[in-house]
Amino acid sequence: MSIDFKKNYFELFGLPVQFDVDNSQLAVAFRALQTQHHPDRFASESDEARRIAQQVTSFINTAQETLKSNRLRARYLLSLSDVDFDDERDTTSDMMFLMSQMERREVLEQVPNAVDPFDAVDALSKDVKAENKALEQAFETAYDAGDLEEAKQVVLKLKFFERLLGEIKQLEEKLEDEAL
């Protein structure tokens, strides 16, 4: 048993092709497909059947990871509209945006020196999450309006936030470890 690899990730899970995603619906559809195509169920079958089951599982996993992440889902939506990304050459030169990113990182760097590092990191985390949310909304607005170039610029910016949020999380964990 295989699946139609030509289906896009949204179709695979029976979801509408749009930025807004019902995460519980995604989780249910993912588990159903995962169970249906689990390689263990094909353990006693031919090499070919097992190989296909593995390919299907890998496809389903990639699809789920892509749709679960807001940034990857946005990027995937654009790729369905033939918007290209060039990871080697694309650079962002929006000065206001980069300055604010630089400032955020300087604040993050100073967190351990704050009187209360936990308060400092909480405040930063709250601000950054709010900005990230606003960017996601800006993506949805641009995408829905068919402004794909603007939507692409927003997706590129989301990567900086993903990185920043990851570093904030690391620092939070480090602070918690040290407090023990």
Next chain:
Amino acid sequence: MAYGEKVMDHYDNPRNVGSFDAKDAEIGTGMVGAPACGDVMRLQIKVGKDGIIEDAKFKTYGCGSAIASSSLLTEWVKGKTLDQAKEIKNTDIADELELPPVKVHCSVLAEDAIKAAIDDYQSKQ
């Protein structure tokens, strides 16, 4: 991933970290970001009346290769004219630091940063 010796040297002892006042007329500031990895780089040059780059500073939030690329570039541009500095290619940086193919975009970032800094300086004159 293991970094090469030259990258580690710049990473452990970055040259010219810091900033100049971006509002000064003799300062050019270039800021760039790499959406592939979320690195942010600021490179600044201080240009003398003779048009030669007297000093350069950088601040990079990114991986070792991005830090090394910008650190190396600040060393290279000192004493150069703006035209000479503009001629530095990302491949020169990548070759000097022996960057692996997956890290070449870090040197692209540094090249874009110096070009942006020169543009910024020239737009102020």
